[in-house]
Amino acid sequence: MAGENGSAFDAVEQGPEASGRNTETPHGGVGNPAEHPSVTALQGRFDSAVLRHEVQAGDQHVVFLDPGSNRAVLAWLRDDPEQRYDLLVDVTAVDYGGGRPLQIVYQLWSVPHKRALRIKCELPLDGLSIDSVVQLWNAANWLEREVYDLFGVEFRDHPDLRRILMPQNYAEGHPLRKDFPLRGRFSRAEQTRRALSQDYHDDYTPEELEVGGAPGLAPPELPISTDEVGTRLD
């Protein structure tokens, strides 16, 4: 609640109060940064790349990384036997507006260790470019396309960086940026005309259009075959 000494979002940031009974959570303990083993290991191994560390929403450990080293650190987090963050839950981005840097968010989950970790990389608005992690997790493919579509972040080495939610002929920019006008940049008439001149062929690569075209054929090769994943950076 908005009290005398805080904003309405303080409770959101602080998260639920610790009950006192269950302080030992799989995430490393409520409100105790030192208890997350991955954070201490990251700080020990990648001292220069780890910029800072926060605990948000009660028990969500967030590690801010230098955007130049995101792929190396994330590859280590995936492959190290003590970490094993083998599930990429989400890749998204946050624009806080006001010229502040745009944050790329990697939400990780370790299935063997039952641990969650959130990695953030801050990108300046005039340098929205970061290494893709599709080579680490195939799940990042569409997620990074979504971030590119809605925020305009370029993911280097992404195999197929196209729009995914907005129409392919969308020319008004990247709608989730704070500097984007809510109604878009074009007039409603122009938007309607452009919407109706979409060609659904634009949404698919020629290989994807082949799927289902001829019955009995196996689907074409993915841009990255699954056996390549995990070996590319080794």
Place this chain on the structure above:
Amino acid sequence: MGMSDGEGTDPLSLAEIEALGQAEGRQGGLLGFGHPTFLTTKVDFVVNWARRNSLWPMPFGTACCAIEMMASAASNFDLARFGMERMSFSPRQADVLICAGRVPYKLAPVLRRIWDQMMQPKWCISMGACASSGGVFDTYSMVQGIDTIVPVDVYVPGCPPRPEGLIYGLMMIQEKIRHESLTEHYSLRAENPSLVGRPRAGDEEVEALAGPFGNSTQQDQLSSAAQTTRPERSEDLLP
């Protein structure tokens, strides 16, 4: 309705008709008892009667309005009582397009293509606030009323409308059909083939229909100045 035999102005009783038929040596008529064997009526009446009592909806449900549309077709409300016996999931066999829910711009060509694929005569219901005007979604990605894409016959307000609302809208379509005439059908319903897949209206009309209204959070002084009169839909200006 007239009768084949009958000299006076007084209507004949069934027994008299039967007697007349037997006197002429007929062994049975339309109903097997010497009833009159044909009816006279207006073609418009018969055609409209058939059309309005077998309206097959093409459901284009994209959001929560579609839940109410499904409820309308289910047993409690039972759309089939009014002739919408079957939801036609094929546009070729459908008579009335029910657009239930918000339509983003990416879906606009799909809606337009389904409308173009439907056979004449066809009607369209815009169900709910989002389909009719964009609703609360006055944003970059949302069609501000499907009447910028396809011609709409009946708007059903609500967020979402109750099934009674949708059924009332369909009955308004029936009432509209009842007053239609085959002689003016072409001028009322013909669509220019070159406009297939294009916006229904010109730029100014789209701007007028899609403009901000009501309590839109994006309304400012400029937008209220741009929108001062009620928009005129082009099909309302037809004879």
